[in-house]
Amino acid sequence: MNSLRMGIVGVGRMGANMARRLKDLGYVIGGVYDVRAESADQLAAELGCPAHRSLAAVTASADVILTVITDDAAMRGIFSGDDSLLTDAAGKLFINCATVSPQVHEEISAACDAVGAAALEACMASSITQAREGSLYLMIGGRESDFQIAEPLLKGLSTALRYVGPVGQAAKVKALVNMVMNINTAGLAEGLGLGAALGLDLNMLKEVFSQTGANSRVLVTDGDDMIAREHDCYFSASHAAKDSGIANALAAQAGVAVPLSLATQAQYETMVSKGLGELDKSGIAELTFPGRGA
Secondary structure: OEEEEEEEEOOOHHHHHHHHHHHHOOEEEEEEEOOOHHHHHHHHHHHOOOEOOOHHHHHHHOOEEEEOOOOHHHHHHHOOOOOOOOOOOOOOEEEEOOOOOHHHHHHHHHHHHHOOOEEEEEEEOOOHHHHHHOOEEEEEEOOHHHHHHHHHHHHHHEEEEEEEEOOOHHHHHHHHHHHHHHHHHHHHHHHHHHHHHOOOOHHHHHHHHHOOOOOOHHHHHHHHHHHHOOOOOOOEHHHHHHHHHHHHHHHHHHOOOOHHHHHHHHHHHHHHHOOOOOOEHHHHHHHOOOOOOO
16 A cells, blocks of 8 residues: 555546546555535545545645646645645645646646645646546646656556656646547537538548548547447546637737637637536537538
């Protein structure tokens, strides 16, 4: 059994599966927390650990706290206020896994330093299945000395582990990963949608794509789902819109034109506006295939 006690904040699909993986690896789970108390209660019952009702209690119960939070506002929220993760946090290590802006990761790291704690960003380029299996692709930002402390734990969660540099750098890389992935997904949806409108055999078209310059990773992960209209959520359209927005904000700050990424963000925001935001990102095909009438 590993001696480190783990706390997990945010036990949605990714956070819950990472907690299960840590339990499998022999880590003591000091407690879990989620704004949806019922989610925390269910996971706590499964793992045999407390479901805390305060963030400060999570910090008190753990040596390392893993956070998997939805957005910038939520991330700032758990590290500020009277009941925050930074209550009596000296000596604790926070590993922040959400896709949020580099600025927020930098703010959280500075806040941790101010109370004698430490923070790493552990940006994930994988999905729910990989979280459960411990086969995540993780990009780590923060002090290298903190990374070395956390490296054995992080290796247990991943099959590909990359230290990127100071805090904020991993979030920038992750934003670009998701920017390109989202563009590829939107492009595939348009290609297959147009193929359907032209009466082409879509399985033939997908095979041709796979052997030519039209190939991409999303062809493997999303192509069949687009054709079959199977959009069970692994990475939601609402998250795709958010993440493209992070990349586009970075582009605006850098003075770089990214018209394809802006158009992709607009497509995913259209999905959200039509009530399709909790479909998988493959659901963008509902905007492009003839006769679907999203």
